[in-house]
Amino acid sequence: MAIRNPRLPLLPGYGTNPLLGKKNFGVRPVFASIDKVNMLVDKAEGVNKVPSMYSRKQAPDLPTWIMYDKNILRFQGFFQQSLHEMRSASHILRKVDIFFFLEDGTIKVIEPKTENSGLSQGTLISRQRIRLPFSYDMYYDVLDLNIGREVTFYGKTFKIVNCDNFTRVFLNRLGINVPDPIPWPDAIERSPAGGKPPKQRPFKQFLDYDRQVLRFYGYWDDRDSEFGILHNMEIHYFLADDTIEIKEVMPANSGMEAGPMFLKRMRLPRKIPSHVEMTGGPKQASYGPADLSIGAILNVFGRNVVLTDCDPFTKEYYRVTYGFDTFTPLTIPNKDSSECVSTNVSERKLPPWNGYGSYDDSAENCRTVEPKAPHRDFMKFIHKDRVGFDSHILRFAARLITDNPEDERRYFIVKYFLCDDTIGIFELGERNSGFKGGKFFRRDKMYLPDVEFFVPNEPPAYTDKDMWVGNELVINKHRFRLISADEYALRYLELHSDEYPMANIALIMDKIRRFLASQENGYKNFVAKYMEAVLPNNKELMSVRCFKQALKEIMCEKMTQHEFLTLVRHFRGDPGKEKSPRREMIRSLVFTELTRGLWDDRARLREGLVHADELGTGAVAPERLRQLLRAHRLTINTDLMDCMLQVLEKDENCNIYYEDLLKFLDFQTRPVFNLTEDDYQKVVRHAPPLKDTECKLWAENENLIQEGYVNWNAFLCQLNLEHLVKEQS
Incomplete structure (x- = not known):
C-alpha cells in the first residue's frame, strides 16, 4: 500500500490512490460441504467462543x-442515572433488557417504555459488538x-438480575451455573433508619397509578332544607395523587342546570380545617382508598355524601388490594318519599269542565297561559290508521230501541275508528220512509251513559271492547242495538281474538263445555235430543236454525x-251458502258492463x-289484481271494480283467489238478474264497498245466520266430552 507524501498539498492530482489499476475488489468465495450439500461460506469461523468449548469432533459441523x-439470550438488568437537578433524589433506577445474539455475538440494549415517564426510552444501544472495557x-x-x-457498555454499568428460561437452559447445557434471580432494588424491604417513616415518593406513585381512577356512585340528601332535593353524585378518586372530584348527575328534563363541578379535584380533608390549619398549620389527613367503600359517608365540607355503588374497575381494585368480595349496592331513597320531605306539595287539580271544547282542550288552557294543541296517541294512530285496504274501521248495523214503530224500522251504521277510539253514526234512509238519512251523529268520543260530565277528569267512554x-x-240518550257486522269487522275481531273474548272460539267452547259438565246427564241428553236433527242425506250437517235452538x-x-x-262462522258446513245475494247482483252489473264493452278475454x-x-299460492294482492284488471282493459268503472273485489274470496292475508275471479267472470254461468237503474245506483254509486252499504244488503247479512248448515260432528268433536257419556252410563 502506497503512503501519501506529506509534503504535497492535499489537492486533486497531488496524491496517489492505491486503488488505481485494481480490478478485483471481491472476496474470494469459499465453498464448504455441509450435509453433502455445497454451500457458500461468506462468514469466517471463530467469531464467537461457543464452539471452542466442546471437545474435538464434538463441536457442531455447521457454521454458527x-x-x-x-437464537437470542435475554437478560434483565438495570442501571442508575444521576439526577443533578432534583433535591428529592440523587439518582433514578432504569430497567433494561439485554439481548445477546448467538449468531454473531452482537448485543442490543432496550429500555421498556413507560407512559408519562418523562424519559427518552426505547433502544439505548443498537445491535453491535461491544468491546470489553480497557480493551481494543x-x-x-x-x-x-x-x-x-x-x-x-460505553461507560454505563448494568447490573443483571434475571434471565428467561431459554437463556437459563442454554447456559446450563454449556456447563455454566445460573444463579437464582435477584430482586429489584425497589422491591427490597428496608427497615426505616432510626424509626423514621418511609419517605413518600409522589413521582413513583404517579408512574404506577397514572390514569387509574376509582369511580363511586352516591347521593346527597338535601330535602331537609327549604326547596331541597335529592342530588345524585358521581365520585372520582385519582390514585395517582390521592385527589377527589365530585360532579352532580342531573336527570333528563329536570328543569335544573347543574354547575360545572360539585367539588373540583383536590385532596378532601376528613374534617373541615380550622383557620389556623388553613393559614400554615400542620396538614390535615385526607381521604384515602381505604376510606371509600359502599355505604361509606364522605364529609364534603359539611355535606354528607353517601356512596351506594361503584364500577367494575373499582370492584376489581378493592378485590385485589384489600381482599373485598362483597359489593352489594345500596338503594337510593325515593325522591317522592314523604319521610324525608318537610313540606307536602299537594297534587295539582284541574277545574271542572265547563262544556266548551273537549276535555283535552280545556285541560291545556288551564295548564299554560299559551295553550297548545292536545297530544294524541301517536303510536296508536300509526298502527291503527288506514293501511291500503286495511281500514281499521269496525262497521256494525244497528237499530233504535224505542216504542215508536216508525223508529224501529230505521237502519243505522255505527263506525268505530280504532286509530283514535271515536264513533260515527250514519242513517241509511229508505225511499218514502220520511227520514232523509245521512250523518246522524258526527264522529267523536261517545261516553258511557249516566256519567257526570262537568268534572275535572274525562269520564269513561266506549271502547272497541264494547263493539x-x-x-x-x-249514545246521547238514543239506545242502539248492534244487529250485525260487515265481513271486515267480524274477521278483524276473530284475528285478534286474544283481545276480544266474544270472537274467541276457544273461550266460547270452554264456556259450553263447563256448563254441560256441571249438569247431570247434560251432555248425554243434549246429544241424544238433537241426534235426529241432522240432515238425512248427510249426518254431519245441521241447519243453523236448529243449531241455534239447541244452544239456546x-x-x-x-x-x-x-x-x-x-x-x-267457525263450524260452517256449507261454504257456498254463506255467499250473499249481493255477489250475484254485483256480478250481473259486471256482465252488463262487459257486454256493452264487448270484452271476452278470460284466457x-x-x-x-x-x-x-x-309463488304459486293461487292468490294475488288486491292492489296487484287491480293493476292487472286495468291492464287487460276491463270495461267497468272504479266503483264497480271495488264492489267486485270486495265480494271475491280471500285468504288469511286478504289476498284474492284469482280462480274465484275467473269463475266470477265466466259467461257460461251468467246470472239472470233484472236490475233497474235504481238498483245500480244503490249498489254502486250510493254505497261504495269501503263506506256505507244500503239497507237491503244489511238485511241480507242479518239473515245469513238464519240460513245454511253447521258441521255438527266437528262441533261435538271439539267439545271433547265423550268421557262424560261413559261415566254417566
Whole structure:
C-alpha cells in the first residue's frame, strides 16, 4: 500500500490512490460441504467462543450463523442515572433488557417504555459488538453475561438480575451455573433508619397509578332544607395523587342546570380545617382508598355524601388490594318519599269542565297561559290508521230501541275508528220512509251513559271492547242495538281474538263445555235430543236454525248473539251458502258492463294472473289484481271494480283467489238478474264497498245466520266430552 507524501498539498492530482489499476475488489468465495450439500461460506469461523468449548469432533459441523440463527439470550438488568437537578433524589433506577445474539455475538440494549415517564426510552444501544472495557481487540461474549454480574457498555454499568428460561437452559447445557434471580432494588424491604417513616415518593406513585381512577356512585340528601332535593353524585378518586372530584348527575328534563363541578379535584380533608390549619398549620389527613367503600359517608365540607355503588374497575381494585368480595349496592331513597320531605306539595287539580271544547282542550288552557294543541296517541294512530285496504274501521248495523214503530224500522251504521277510539253514526234512509238519512251523529268520543260530565277528569267512554253484535249502546240518550257486522269487522275481531273474548272460539267452547259438565246427564241428553236433527242425506250437517235452538236451550241467556255468530262462522258446513245475494247482483252489473264493452278475454287474463302469482299460492294482492284488471282493459268503472273485489274470496292475508275471479267472470254461468237503474245506483254509486252499504244488503247479512248448515260432528268433536257419556252410563 502506497503512503501519501506529506509534503504535497492535499489537492486533486497531488496524491496517489492505491486503488488505481485494481480490478478485483471481491472476496474470494469459499465453498464448504455441509450435509453433502455445497454451500457458500461468506462468514469466517471463530467469531464467537461457543464452539471452542466442546471437545474435538464434538463441536457442531455447521457454521454458527446457521446453527444459532434466531437464537437470542435475554437478560434483565438495570442501571442508575444521576439526577443533578432534583433535591428529592440523587439518582433514578432504569430497567433494561439485554439481548445477546448467538449468531454473531452482537448485543442490543432496550429500555421498556413507560407512559408519562418523562424519559427518552426505547433502544439505548443498537445491535453491535461491544468491546470489553480497557480493551481494543476483545469483545463481550456469552461467558461474560450471567445473573449477578455487572457489565459496562460505553461507560454505563448494568447490573443483571434475571434471565428467561431459554437463556437459563442454554447456559446450563454449556456447563455454566445460573444463579437464582435477584430482586429489584425497589422491591427490597428496608427497615426505616432510626424509626423514621418511609419517605413518600409522589413521582413513583404517579408512574404506577397514572390514569387509574376509582369511580363511586352516591347521593346527597338535601330535602331537609327549604326547596331541597335529592342530588345524585358521581365520585372520582385519582390514585395517582390521592385527589377527589365530585360532579352532580342531573336527570333528563329536570328543569335544573347543574354547575360545572360539585367539588373540583383536590385532596378532601376528613374534617373541615380550622383557620389556623388553613393559614400554615400542620396538614390535615385526607381521604384515602381505604376510606371509600359502599355505604361509606364522605364529609364534603359539611355535606354528607353517601356512596351506594361503584364500577367494575373499582370492584376489581378493592378485590385485589384489600381482599373485598362483597359489593352489594345500596338503594337510593325515593325522591317522592314523604319521610324525608318537610313540606307536602299537594297534587295539582284541574277545574271542572265547563262544556266548551273537549276535555283535552280545556285541560291545556288551564295548564299554560299559551295553550297548545292536545297530544294524541301517536303510536296508536300509526298502527291503527288506514293501511291500503286495511281500514281499521269496525262497521256494525244497528237499530233504535224505542216504542215508536216508525223508529224501529230505521237502519243505522255505527263506525268505530280504532286509530283514535271515536264513533260515527250514519242513517241509511229508505225511499218514502220520511227520514232523509245521512250523518246522524258526527264522529267523536261517545261516553258511557249516566256519567257526570262537568268534572275535572274525562269520564269513561266506549271502547272497541264494547263493539260486538247484540250489544246495546246508549249514545246521547238514543239506545242502539248492534244487529250485525260487515265481513271486515267480524274477521278483524276473530284475528285478534286474544283481545276480544266474544270472537274467541276457544273461550266460547270452554264456556259450553263447563256448563254441560256441571249438569247431570247434560251432555248425554243434549246429544241424544238433537241426534235426529241432522240432515238425512248427510249426518254431519245441521241447519243453523236448529243449531241455534239447541244452544239456546242449554245456555239460555248466557251466550250472546256475537258468540253464536262466531260459532256459526267457525263450524260452517256449507261454504257456498254463506255467499250473499249481493255477489250475484254485483256480478250481473259486471256482465252488463262487459257486454256493452264487448270484452271476452278470460284466457289472456288467466295467463296474466298465473304469471303474477310467482309463488304459486293461487292468490294475488288486491292492489296487484287491480293493476292487472286495468291492464287487460276491463270495461267497468272504479266503483264497480271495488264492489267486485270486495265480494271475491280471500285468504288469511286478504289476498284474492284469482280462480274465484275467473269463475266470477265466466259467461257460461251468467246470472239472470233484472236490475233497474235504481238498483245500480244503490249498489254502486250510493254505497261504495269501503263506506256505507244500503239497507237491503244489511238485511241480507242479518239473515245469513238464519240460513245454511253447521258441521255438527266437528262441533261435538271439539267439545271433547265423550268421557262424560261413559261415566254417566
